Amino acid sequence: KEFFGSSQLSQFMDQNNPLSEVTHKRRVSALGPGGLTRERAGFEVRDVHPTHYGRVCPIETPEGPNIGLINSLACYARTNEYGFLETAYRKVTDGVVSDQVDYLSAIEEGRYVIAQANAELDAGNRFKTDLVSVRFQNEFTMTAPDKVQYMDVSPRQIVSVAAALIPFLEHDDANRALMGPNMQ
Template structure:
């Protein structure tokens, strides 16, 4: 028997970075530049002129496209430079809003809610208030974005056979194969000889292990 996919699980989501958005704008500017070059060539043929590379290729389509993006795009904001901390926090924001995303009036409560796959990846506290609550968040302290746009969180691989601990960055689709315990609990109990009960998470379920 198979299992139904959870649409709110982070393994079914991909982060679109600023580089991805700029890449889309660059593609639009190239299309605009192609139309300008075609129009210039047709005009030169009509007037029996010889176009030069300087007249054919200009930076105007590129500059106008990027000026429009940074000035009018819904996700484009002025960086908060109140202090270094607010500047770092503002640069690590995540948003469900914007073109191709959700809106504050149509997003359901399940999308806004905290999901177990957010553990170690998205801060459960730092979010907007009002209509955008749960739709704008921040990366967790140690989280990073993987190669394919997935959020990765660091974990120490600890087992009875291993003599040391190995740091692993797990994507949301990989951490289901591990039993994840809180790092502070392991640190507090490492010098205690008797068996200890530690809270852990396994396959999106929170439990306690000994």
């Protein structure tokens, strides 16, 4: 009872509309008991990190003193039984993309060669091009299709539910894109 009444991590749910409710349920905080304080948090903590890819939205964070300390889960992110954030990837075997979806943590992800979700596929779910744009150990590069082990599930995988609703997000001005998800 004391946790729900007096903890910094406990809030009344925002029920103005369905989007604000979903966003409130998918919020992640670095503040509170055992966490950071606004005053002690430097730029390194608030900044976007490569391990956030597909797990924490780089766009949706409040403006002001809490920027980068309160974040939202990305669309396909979930927590595993140990409390680590995981994101979804499609399994690739011998250059053929399957419908099998595996969830990987940031630590596991570093061991695999991962293609982007918008890589062109033919009718047999094989990569069309001789070189595929991939991520390996937080570096972006090009590689042969038979070396690819996983593929992103969706281009919207890196953003939150609210940010995914912004039309033509990749063509928007950065300042407008940062304000958009907070306008629920």
